[in-house]
Amino acid sequence: MAVTSLFDPSGIAVVGASETPGKIGYEAMRNAIEFDGPVYPVNPSASGTVFDREFVPSVTDVGDDVDLALLCVPAPIVPDVIEECGEAGIGGAVIFAGGFAEAGEDGERLQGRLVEAAIEGDVHVLGPNTSGFLRPADRLYATFATDVDAIPSGNVAIVAQSGGLAYALAFRAENEGRGVSAMVGLGNRATVGFREAVEHFDADERTDAILLHVEGTDDARGLLETCRAAGTPIVAYNVGEQDVGDFAESHTGALTGRYELYEAGFAQYGVPTVRSVAELLDAGTALASCPRPDGPNVGVVTAQAGPGIAIADRLKAAGAELPTLTAETREIVEELLPGMTYSANPVDTGRPMPEFGQIVDAVARDENVDVALVYELYEGAIGYPIDALEGLVAEVDKPIVFATGGPKAVVRNELAEIEALGIPTYRTPERGADAAAALVRYALRNREPEAVAGGDEEVQADD
Amino acid sequence: MTETDPAGARDPIQAALADGRTALTESEAKGLIADRGLPVPGGETVGSADDAVEAAARLGYPVVVKVASPTIQHKSEWADGAGVAVGLDDAGSVRAAATRIFEAAADRGIDAAALVEEGLDVEAGLEVIVGGARDPSFGPTVLVGLGGITVEVLRDVSRRIAPVSTAEAVEMTCELEASPLFDGYRGAPAVDRTAVAEAIVTVGDLLVEREAVREVEVNPLLARSDGAVALDALVSLEDEP
Numbered sequence: 082m083a084v085t086s087l088f089d090p091s092g093i094a095v096v097g098a099s100e101t102p103g104k105i106g107y108e109a110m111r112n113a114i115e116f117d118g119p120v121y122p123v124n125p126s127a128s129g130t131v132f133d134r135e136f137v138p139s140v141t142d143v144g145d146d147v148d149l150a151l152l153c154v155p156a157p158i159v160p161d162v163i164e165e166c167g168e169a170g171i172g173g174a175v176i177f178a179g180g181f182a183e184a185g186e187d188g189e190r191l192q193g194r195l196v197e198a199a200i201e202g203d204v205h206v207l208g209p210n211t212s213g214f215l216r217p218a219d220r221l222y223a224t225f226a227t228d229v230d231a232i233p234s235g236n237v238a239i240v241a242q243s244g245g246l247a248y249a250l251a252f253r254a255e256n257e258g259r260g261v262s263a264m265v266g267l268g269n270r271a272t273v274g275f276r277e278a279v280e281h282f283d284a285d286e287r288t289d290a291i292l293l294h295v296e297g298t299d300d301a302r303g304l305l306e307t308c309r310a311a312g313t314p315i316v317a318y319n320v321g322e323q324d325v326g327d328f329a330e331s332h333t334g335a336l337t338g339r340y341e342l343y344e345a346g347f348a349q350y351g352v353p354t355v356r357s358v359a360e361l362l363d364a365g366t367a368l369a370s371c372p373r374p375d376g377p378n379v380g381v382v383t384a385q386a387g388p389g390i391a392i393a394d395r396l397k398a399a400g401a402e403l404p405t406l407t408a409e410t411r412e413i414v415e416e417l418l419p420g421m422t423y424s425a426n427p428v429d430t431g432r433p434m435p436e437f438g439q440i441v442d443a444v445a446r447d448e449n450v451d452v453a454l455v456y457e458l459y460e461g462a463i464g465y466p467i468d469a470l471e472g473l474v475a476e477v478d479k480p481i482v483f484a485t486g487g488p489k490a491v492v493r494n495e496l497a498e499i500e501a502l503g504i505p506t507y508r509t510p511e512r513g514a515d516a517a518a519a520l521v522r523y524a525l526r527n528r529e530p531e532a533v534a535g536g537d538e539e540v541q542a543d544d
Numbered sequence: 545m546t547e548t549d550p551a552g553a554r555d556p557i558q559a560a561l562a563d564g565r566t567a568l569t570e571s572e573a574k575g576l577i578a579d580r581g582l583p584v585p586g587g588e589t590v591g592s593a594d595d596a597v598e599a600a601a602r603l604g605y606p607v608v609v610k611v612a613s614p615t616i617q618h619k620s621e622w623a624d625g626a627g628v629a630v631g632l633d634d635a636g637s638v639r640a641a642a643t644r645i646f647e648a649a650a651d652r653g654i655d656a657a658a659l660v661e662e663g664l665d666v667e668a669g670l671e672v673i674v675g676g677a678r679d680p681s682f683g684p685t686v687l688v689g690l691g692g693i694t695v696e697v698l699r700d701v702s703r704r705i706a707p708v709s710t711a712e713a714v715e716m717t718c719e720l721e722a723s724p725l726f727d728g729y730r731g732a733p734a735v736d737r738t739a740v741a742e743a744i745v746t747v748g749d750l751l752v753e754r755e756a757v758r759e760v761e762v763n764p765l766l767a768r769s770d771g772a773v774a775l776d777a778l779v780s781l782e783d784e785p
Contacts, residue, residue, distance in 0.1 A: 301681040305705065342682050345703040349712070 084273055084281050087173030087205045088214065088263065090149035091118055093223070094140050094171065096162055097153035098122030100131050105177055105225040106153035107131075109213075112222035112229060119146050140169045149173040151213070151223055156180035159209065160194040167202015174199070175223050176208035182269050183210055192271060199272045211268025212244030215251070217260060218287060235260025237365045238282040240275065241294035242267050249358050250292060258497075259366060262287040274298065276307040283311040290369035292361050293317040293352070297339060305350040314368035314523060317354045318361040319343040353522035355515075363505075363512055364519030370505045371480030374524040378404040379517055380450035381427035382441050384434075384457035388510035389427040392456060392484075395511055399518030400525060403427070404449040413443040433460045438469025445477050451524060452480045454517040456510055459487025465495050467502070474503040480520050484513025557756050557781065565614050566758075566781050571659055573777040577762065582746045583773045587661035596642035597635045599660040606633040606663035609641040611649065613656040617778065623648035631663060664766055664773060670725055670735050671764035672772070676706060676747040678758050678782075684751035686744050688713070690722045691764035706748030713741035713748075726767070739772035740765065750779075758782045 093113050099106030106124070113120045114132050122131045125138040137143055140150055140162070150171050152162055156178040166174050181192040192209065199206045207214060213224030217234040226248060232255045241247035244266025251264040262285060265278055275298060282288045291313055298304055308315050322340045347354045353368075355361045379401045383389030393403060403426045406414070414424040417436040423429040428444060430437055437457060445453040459465070465485070474481055483499055484507040485492060496506045507513040556572035568576065574584040588599040589612055600607045610619050611627040619627035626648045629641035642658045649656035671691035679685050682705055689701035702716040717726055717737050728734035747760045761778040 297681070299681050301679075302683045302705065305682075339679075339681070341701075341703055342679060342685060342705070345685075346682060346705045349705055 084173065084205045084277050086148035086171070087175075087207060087273065088216065088265075088278075088281055088285075089219075090147075090173060090221070092120065092144065092147035092149070093118065094121045094123050094137075094143050094147045094150045095153060096123040096140060096150050098124050098127070098131055098136065099153070100127070104153075108225040108227060109151050109153050109177070109223075112224055112226075113151060115220040115222055115230060117220060119144060121147060123150075140165050140171060143169065145170070147171060149175070149223065152176045152178065153225065154178065156188075156191060156209070160191065160198045163195055163198040163204055163206065164202060166204045167198065172203060173205045174207070175211065175213045176206060176268075176271070177211065177213065177225055178208075179210040181209045181271075192269060196271050205273050205277070206271040207265070207273045208268040209271060211266045212248065214247075214263060214265040215261075216263050218262065231255055232264070233258075233260030234262070234287075236262050236287060236289040236369045237292055237362075238263040238265070238285065238288040238290075239292045239294075240265050240267065240278045240282065241292075242270075242275075242296045242298075243294060244268060246294045246358065250294070250362060253358055253362050257362065258493075259362070262289075270298070274300070275304045276300070279304075279307050279311055279315065283313045288313060290365045291315045292365040294361070295319050295343060296321060301343065301346060305346045305352075308347070308352050309350040314373070315352050316361060316364045316368060316519060316523075317343075317347050317352050318356070318358065319347065319354050348526055351523075351527045353519045353526060355519065359512075360515055360519075363507060363516045367480065367482060367505045367516040367520055368523060370500070370503055371482070371520060372474065372478045372503075373527075374451045374480050374520045376402075376451040376524050376528075377521040378402045378449055378451040379521065380404070380406065380444040380447055380453045382430070382437075382444050382453065382455045383427050384430050384432055384437060386423070386429050386431075388456045388458075388484075389429050391510045392454060392514040393427055395514035396454070396518055396521070399515075399521060401452075401518060401521040406444065406447050407449055410443050410447040414440055417443075430457075433457045433463045435463060437463070438466025441466060441481075442469050442473060445473055445479060445481055450479070452482065452517055452520050453477075454482045454484070454513060456484045456513060459485055459492050461491070465492075465499060467495065467498050470499060470502050470504060472502075480517070482507070482513055482517045482520070484508070484510055484516075557754055557779075560614070560781060561756060563614070566783055567614060567617060568779040568781070569612055569614050570610065570619070570777060571612060573760075573779040574774060576779060577746060577750070577760075577774055577777055580746045580750065582743050582762070583771060584777070585662040585664055585773060585775065587659055589657050589659050590642070591657050593639045593642040593646065596658055596660050597638050600632070600635065600638045603660065603662050606631050607638060608632065608661045608663045609638060609645065610659045610661070611645045611656050612659040613649070613654055615654060616656070623652070633663075664775065666764070666766055666775070669766045669768035671775075672740055672743075672767050673701075673761065673763040674740070674743045674747050674765050675763070676751045676760040678751055684748060686713075686716075686748040686751075688716050688740065688744050689720060690725070694722065704744075704748070707752050708745060708748050710738065710741045710745055713744035714738060716744060717741060733769040735767040735769055736771050737767075740767050743772055743774070756781050 095110045097106040098110045121143045127136045181188045215222045247266040578584045626644045673691045676686045684706035687701045687703045689695040700721045702719040759780045762774045766773045
């Protein structure tokens with residue numbers, strides 16, 4: 082909550098605002114004026130107006146209603162401007178300039194001065210060396226990047242170490258017809274790092290899942306503890322697998338690769354990890370849309386055997402269980418599919434059929450099933466079982482994931498209806514399986530302690 | 545079960561730090577983990593070949609004789625292999641091994657002692673590495689893998705952020721590719737996974753509780769059907785505590 086003035090400001094000052102298109106100070110201003118609140122261009126050496134707003138010479142001259150400053154100024158004067166922000170009572174700042182800790186000793190010194198000024202003035206600083214953040218629902222675009230208003234509003238927050246990767250994710254979301262509640266590139270993390278961002282978006286009511294991109298931090302334990310404390314599901318993309326460090330002697334230090342520690346740590350602290358931007362978004366979408374899964378048992382319903390096998394294969398590799406269905410469910414399935422298909426788990430219907438929805442319903446309600454995964458190729462005469470799925474998620478309180486294939490123009494509208502029912506949809510068998518696998522890993526990594534084998538958990542907590 | 549080292553009465557970490565050392569001797573390291581309940585072979589630190597023979601008689605044959613010096617970390621590579629002699633089953637071979645150590649130390653101007661230990665049958669178990677390191681970003685971490693060349697070549701290890709519970713540590717052993725070996729491959733007796741897990745817990749707790757400890761390595765830990773014994777242990781300390 083401490084960084085509210087940064088991520089949920091009431092007004093914005095664009096420091097270094099410019100009238101020259103293409104300059105950061107112009108692009109940031111153009112984005113900023115989309116915001117439904119006061120926006121001031123600040124530039125001591127400019128006069129007149131930009132985007133119909135009058136220049137003010139300093140942040141100390143802007144009104145009380147401004148609590149976020151976007152710094153479009155060269156690195157060397159950044160610490161002074163932050164100091165002025167502190168004097169002006171501006172509690173949040175975004176620093177786009179590079180040339181700080183990432184750029185050698187002089188840069189480190191400069192970042193040191195910046196951090197000092199930020200702490201002294203109680204300014205929460207995003208960056209430096211960041212492309213900023215955005216909050217589409219508020220039309221808040223604290224960035225110099227262009228075409229950002231194309232990114233729709235949604236319910237996942239992107240917290241990325243790299244601004245570039247943050248945009249890669251946000252635009253992937255847009256391309257997929259999805260949106261984000263927020264997109265943040267952390268950059269050099271002068272004062273606002275993973276912990277502050279995760280805590281903020283954990284408390285954000287528009288955020289139902291947090292997508293984390295991590296290259297490395299000097300406080301990995303703190304990050305893990307913050308993730309464990311968060312109530313909002315988090316999924317992480319941990320990069321750097323090939324950087325295994327010195328393969329020296331067979332000793333503990335040399336074996337303790339950072340990538341492996343992140344993977345182990347995220348598993349231990351309840352965070353599923355993925356291996357690509359696409360998978361991160363798919364997993365995050367599933368976690369944000371679905372009820373929390375109680376366990377790793379997946380009931381698969383497929384209208385085609387091949388995709389069903391591909392799905393089952395991938396689920397098992399991810400640690401999912403494909404439980405035997407109860408006798409009651411099997412009876413329902415057998416009655417609907419008399420003897421011609423595979424009615425264990427996966428249930429294979431052979432092709433879409435009018436009763437497909439009833440079979441999904443039966444499997445989703447099965448007490449042995451924690452997650453239902455459905456695959457069917459689209460058939461025009463039958464369509465999707467939207468009526469059968471309606472209300473099912475709420476009734477069973479379990480995740481249902483829907484994967485399909487068919488002509489884009491035909492399936493798009495119907496899939497939007499399925500998504501509106503709280504069922505995430507995916508266009509390949511593997512993507513559906515991976516999304517379900519993320520739910521499974523989330524369940525496995527967040528089991529209640531008494532469900533963990535052994536039963537002598539948490540003894541050292543009292544030591 | 546462990547020897548009574550003259551320094552044993554004091555805390556070995558404090559003692560090493562007071563001496564300006566960045567590592568414990570093997571017997572100090574073993575004493576430290578033995579105090580925490582992780583079994584180590586019985587042993588004595590001796591200053592002469594005669595004392596080595598007497599110690600071996602008290603411990604019972606076979607025995608192992610190793611060089612003991614705070615300056616030597618990789619004992620088996622030291623002095624063309626003089627640093628470690630295993631499977632000694634009579635007084636003559638103990639005397640020869642100890643003499644070789646003292647002579648090699650004298651040649652190198654080192655004030656070394658010799659550690660005489662009960663010789664355990666490594667064929668009757670699985671050699672495991674249990675390690676722990678203080679990572680600058682993660683803090684205390686632990687790992688487990690099969691010992692020796694397996695871990696070097698295959699890097700088949702499981703890691704956790706410490707502290708870990710015994711149940712979590714059992715899970716670590718199950719994550720290893722080599723996990724089926726713990727269950728008794730090809731008629732070998734299954735080893736005691738819980739005992740290995742307790743060793744992992746011990747190493748993790750040591751790092752959590754003692755900030756001066758930088759790295760711990762128990763390699764090999766001999767995992768048997770009736771428990772696990774630390775055949776060697778290395779504890780290194782922070783350079784600037």
